[in-house]
Amino acid sequence: MKIILAVVGSPRRNGNTHILVSKIAEGARANSAVVEELFLGDFTIRECDGCHVCWKMEECIKNDDMQAIYPRIIQSDVIIFGTPVYWYGPTALMKGLIDRFVYFNCPQNREKIRGKSAVIAVPFEEDNAETARPVVEFFQKCLDYLEINLLGKIIVPGVSTRGEIRHKTERLEEAYELGRSLA
Ligand SMILES: Cc1cc2nc3c(=O)[nH]c(=O)nc-3n(C[C@H](O)[C@H](O)[C@H](O)COP(=O)(O)O)c2cc1C
Secondary structure, eight states: OOEEEEEEOOSSTTSHHHHHHHHHHHHHHHTTOEEEEEEGGGSOOOOOOOOOHHHHHSSOOOOSTHHHHHHHHHHOSEEEEEOOOBTTBOOHHHHHHHHGGGGGGSHHHHTTTTTOEEEEEEEOSSSOGGGGHHHHHHHHHHHHHTTOEEEEEEEEOSOOSTTGGGGOHHHHHHHHHHHHHHO
């Protein structure tokens, strides 16, 4: 049984990212995966300031919600990273989370994440698929560096208002099938 961590990196609840990530989660649950949703806007994640104590002590000393999130990352088999495009990048919430993955860059902690799998889910307003390229490359490079396998991606252009993605039924079906394939 797969354990999946579904990260919603948009601060907008019931927005396009939330719906897209939930659809992937729904597909995974239909195939018996255990899925936990992490709505990043609910958490306080301070910026990584490069103190690198985590490399010496195997622990991050920042007293914030990452202390509860690290174990959830570590126990998961697959992580769904969902973020809308914000100024041709991921949201600050998502970037803040990924910055804290520096914790996994020392040999002792790398063992805790090496070989996991991930998918990315990226909705955005413009109709040009090129708009998402920097975000996709950001994840490709970070995941590659972290030795996490990128299994798939759902990129959805042309959605702007909250929940507009509900009209993109084919893309949501694609998201559901991606979820099923993860379990
Ligand atoms: C701060 C901010 C920056 C944005 N930057 C872009 C952008 O560079 N390109 C784009 O196509 N859409 C951009 N958008 C639009 C969002 O990507 C779009 O509305 C998306 O569907 C929001 O997803 P959500 O409902 O999950 O928050 C931006 C929106 C905000 C609030």
